[in-house]
Amino acid sequence: MTIRRASELPKPTEAELAILGVLWERGSGTVRDVHEALYANDGGGYTTALKLMQVMHAKGLVERDDSQRAHVFRAVVSKERTQKRFLSDIVDRVFDGSASQLVLHALGSQSASREELKEIRQLLNRLDRESK
Amino acid sequence: MTIRRASELPKPTEAELAILGVLWERGSGTVRDVHEALYANDGGGYTTALKLMQVMHAKGLVERDDSQRAHVFRAVVSKERTQKRFLSDIVDRVFDGSASQLVLHALGSQSASREELKEIRQLLNRLDRESK
DNA sequence: CCCGCTCAACGAATGACTTCGTACAGCATG
DNA sequence: CATGCTGTACGAAGTCATTCGTTGAGCGGG
Numbered sequence: 001m002t003i004r005r006a007s008e009l010p011k012p013t014e015a016e017l018a019i020l021g022v023l024w025e026r027g028s029g030t031v032r033d034v035h036e037a038l039y040a041n042d043g044g045g046y047t048t049a050l051k052l053m054q055v056m057h058a059k060g061l062v063e064r065d066d067s068q069r070a071h072v073f074r075a076v077v078s079k080e081r082t083q084k085r086f087l088s089d090i091v092d093r094v095f096d097g098s099a100s101q102l103v104l105h106a107l108g109s110q111s112a113s114r115e116e117l118k119e120i121r122q123l124l125n126r127l128d129r130e131s132k
Numbered sequence: 133m134t135i136r137r138a139s140e141l142p143k144p145t146e147a148e149l150a151i152l153g154v155l156w157e158r159g160s161g162t163v164r165d166v167h168e169a170l171y172a173n174d175g176g177g178y179t180t181a182l183k184l185m186q187v188m189h190a191k192g193l194v195e196r197d198d199s200q201r202a203h204v205f206r207a208v209v210s211k212e213r214t215q216k217r218f219l220s221d222i223v224d225r226v227f228d229g230s231a232s233q234l235v236l237h238a239l240g241s242q243s244a245s246r247e248e249l250k251e252i253r254q255l256l257n258r259l260d261r262e263s264k
Numbered sequence: 265c266c267c268g269c270t271c272a273a274c275g276a277a278t279g280a281c282t283t284c285g286t287a288c289a290g291c292a293t294g
Numbered sequence: 295c296a297t298g299c300t301g302t303a304c305g306a307a308g309t310c311a312t313t314c315g316t317t318g319a320g321c322g323g324g
Contacts, residue, residue: 013311017225031271048313050272055311069320070271083226084241087234093149094211094218099238100248102219106231106238107255109216114260116232121256123239128249145281163301180283182302187281201290201301 009077010059011085015052020082023062023075030070141209142191143217147184152214155194155207162202 012020022037023029029037035049053073056062065072087102095102112120144152154169155161161169167181185205188194197204219234227233244252 014225015312045314046271047273047315051274051313052311054273066272079226080237083234083237086222086226087238087241090218090222091238093146094215098248099241100244100252102215103235103238103244103252104255105212105215105219106223106235107252107259109219109231112232112235112259116230117256117260120232120235120239121253123236124249124253124256127239127244128246147282177284179285179302183283183304184281186303198302203302 009061011089012056012061012077012082016056016061017082019049019052019056020061020075020077020079023073024079028065028072028074030072032070034073141193143221144188144193144209144214148188148193149214151181151184151188152193152207152209152211155205156211160197160204160206162204164202166205 018038019034022034026033026037031046031050031053034053035044035046038044039046039049053062057064057073061076062073063076065074087099091097091099091102095105107120150170151166154166158165158169163178163182163185166185167176167178170176171178171181185194189196189205193208194205195208197206219231223229223231223234227237239252
């Protein structure tokens with residue numbers, strides 16, 4: 001038996017991430033659900049989605065309920081955890097390990113609403129207090 | 133002749149990014165420089181670094197001065213532009229297009245010094261003023 | 265019972281990335 | 295000139311991600 005801690009799950013590939021996105025949004029879904037949400041428009045085949053999801057299941061990224069004829073899939077990794085993981089990766093690899101460099105870039109080059117700015121400021125205040 | 137605008141340069145792969153890191157830091161370097169900075173310790177071969185840099189040159193990611201026997205390489209893409217590119221990618225693919233979601237995650241889960249927090253706050257103030 | 269539909273399983277083909285072995289050129293030294 | 299050193303060039307091999315064609319199972323309607 002192989003036990004694998006969550007942190008050792010492989011990093012999702014690009015196509016896998018798109019599928020996880022659908023599962024996170026819906027909570028769960030069949031291959032058909034995912035195919036229609038992602039591939040139906042741009043001509044991707046049904047079996048392509050199926051194969052990807054089989055691979056993801058083999059990797060442990062998704063779990064599968066096969067009590068129904070159309071198996072129902074569900075993400076094993078949470079969205080938050082995955083976001084954090086990609087974030088650390090990018091901080092290490094292109095921002096020399098400095099998260100605040102990344103924050104400065106992100107704030108500078110992308111748009112944020114006043115609502116979001118307010119939220120960020122509140123978090124900033126809290127961090128300031130905690131690091132006193 | 134093929135002319136390629138900067139925005140169409142391919143996204144550097146993981147190994148390419150490490151090499152770009154060395155070139156950004158040094159300004160320029162030979163294959164030997166890069167190999168010693170990156171691969172010497174972990175056993176990577178000299179020709180591996182060479183091949184990677186040849187591929188990068190073919191892709192247009194680096195330029196090469198071959199007037200010397202040991203060719204001197206220099207990054208074509210700037211560090212800032214590459215950071216921005218990876219950032220947009222990750223915002224689109226795992227943060228549903230919301231840069232401030234990313235900022236909140238980054239601030240929450242990674243450490244930032246008081247200096248950096250101050251810098252972020254200043255930028256925040258400026259953004260607030262501008263969006264008034 | 266048989267046809268047609270939906271589905272999972274499997275394997276092949278392709279292409280990208282990475283690593284490395286080998287070949288070959290230039291140059292200095294004896 | 296022969297040898298050794300340092301460099302580039304080239305191609306093969308391995309791995310992984312992605313795409314797709316084919317097969318066979320199960321099920322319901324005629």
